[in-house]
Amino acid sequence: MSRDFLYTGSPVHIVFREGASASTGEWVEKLGCRKALVLSTPHQKADAEALATRLGPLCVGVFAGAVMHTPIYVTEAAMLAVKQTGADCVVSLGGGSTTGLGKAIAYRTDLPQIVIPTTYAGSECTPILGQTEGGRKTTVRHASILPEVVIYDAALTTGLPVAMSVTSGLNAMAHAVEALYAQDRNPISSLMAVEGLRAFRSSLPKIADAPADMALRADALYGAWLCGTVLGTVGMALHHKICHTLGGTFDTPHAETHAIMLPHTAAYNAVSVPDLLAPVAEIFGGSVGGGLWDFAKGIGAPIALRDLGLSEADLDRAAGIATENPYWNPRPIDRSSIRALLQDAYEGRRPT
Numbered sequence: 001m002s003r004d005f006l007y008t009g010s011p012v013h014i015v016f017r018e019g020a021s022a023s024t025g026e027w028v029e030k031l032g033c034r035k036a037l038v039l040s041t042p043h044q045k046a047d048a049e050a051l052a053t054r055l056g057p058l059c060v061g062v063f064a065g066a067v068m069h070t071p072i073y074v075t076e077a078a079m080l081a082v083k084q085t086g087a088d089c090v091v092s093l094g095g096g097s098t099t100g101l102g103k104a105i106a107y108r109t110d111l112p113q114i115v116i117p118t119t120y121a122g123s124e125c126t127p128i129l130g131q132t133e134g135g136r137k138t139t140v141r142h143a144s145i146l147p148e149v150v151i152y153d154a155a156l157t158t159g160l161p162v163a164m165s166v167t168s169g170l171n172a173m174a175h176a177v178e179a180l181y182a183q184d185r186n187p188i189s190s191l192m193a194v195e196g197l198r199a200f201r202s203s204l205p206k207i208a209d210a211p212a213d214m215a216l217r218a219d220a221l222y223g224a225w226l227c228g229t230v231l232g233t234v235g236m237a238l239h240h241k242i243c244h245t246l247g248g249t250f251d252t253p254h255a256e257t258h259a260i261m262l263p264h265t266a267a268y269n270a271v272s273v274p275d276l277l278a279p280v281a282e283i284f285g286g287s288v289g290g291g292l293w294d295f296a297k298g299i300g301a302p303i304a305l306r307d308l309g310l311s312e313a314d315l316d317r318a319a320g321i322a323t324e325n326p327y328w329n330p331r332p333i334d335r336s337s338i339r340a341l342l343q344d345a346y347e348g349r350r351p352t
Helices: 020-030 042-058 072-085 096-109 162-181 187-207 214-233 238-250 254-270 278-284 288-298 312-324 335-347
Strands: 013-016 036-039 059-063 089-094 113-117 128-133 136-141 149-152
Touching (some): 020 042, 042 089, 096 113, 136 238, 149 214, 162 214, 162 238, 162 254, 162 278, 254 278, 278 288
Parallel strands (some): 036 059, 113 149
């Protein structure tokens, strides 16, 4: 068996420790910065303002307008805030929406980023930006998009509601599953992917019973780091293309969309690469798609696209968009097969 591969390690500084967010100011200074702009969603504005207060003179303001799918109009508003405050770095506090906004700013300005995740999205470890304009979500990969520092503080995730913890974790798991069959996979990315899946397999079911358990939260955050890191080192395939289509065109909630689609996209590709996805079947039991579906349902995750407000007519349009310019995928993609896959996901059927 050939062992040929290419591997490039991530240059991101990872700070993983309970209470580590207290050192944010130190990292601002280590980056040579003095004027941090703190970013958040409207929901987390109070937390962002509290962080700004702790940063003191190192902070020049708060922009609390981040939303899902990183629409261009929000980025433009944030860019105005950057200009008005004279910010020389951004500190993104929150989940994938806030991280995405920080990346969008960095892509346009090359400002340094510090990310403090409060969910398990994992996107903080990738040089990938997904942004939405005119009802279409597109992605771009560039070195300037990759954050310089990521601070993982499990204490900030204990308040994450169980339902959001579940969908956020499944979102991160999707990165790992796709990494296992990525065209540019390598031994390190595959090892990290499997380790990340195991971390979530053991932690997510228990978080539902003990959401304030710091050890469980740390295990899940560890899984998020692993899954996000592998996404940053390999390419994306069918799963992410479909989720970008649904989110960008129909504004479906990001994590919930990934949670619902993961068993179906994994089952679709397991037909062609059962050996590469064998670890998934081993970790979750039974078939690849069926095991993931059982796991998701067992921890209370949404399982049907119709529950996100989509109509069957939307599935026709989604299938068309998802197959117009498809990402590389281990199994050939055609419109009728993807339409059937979407129908199964719409109805919440267990993949066979």
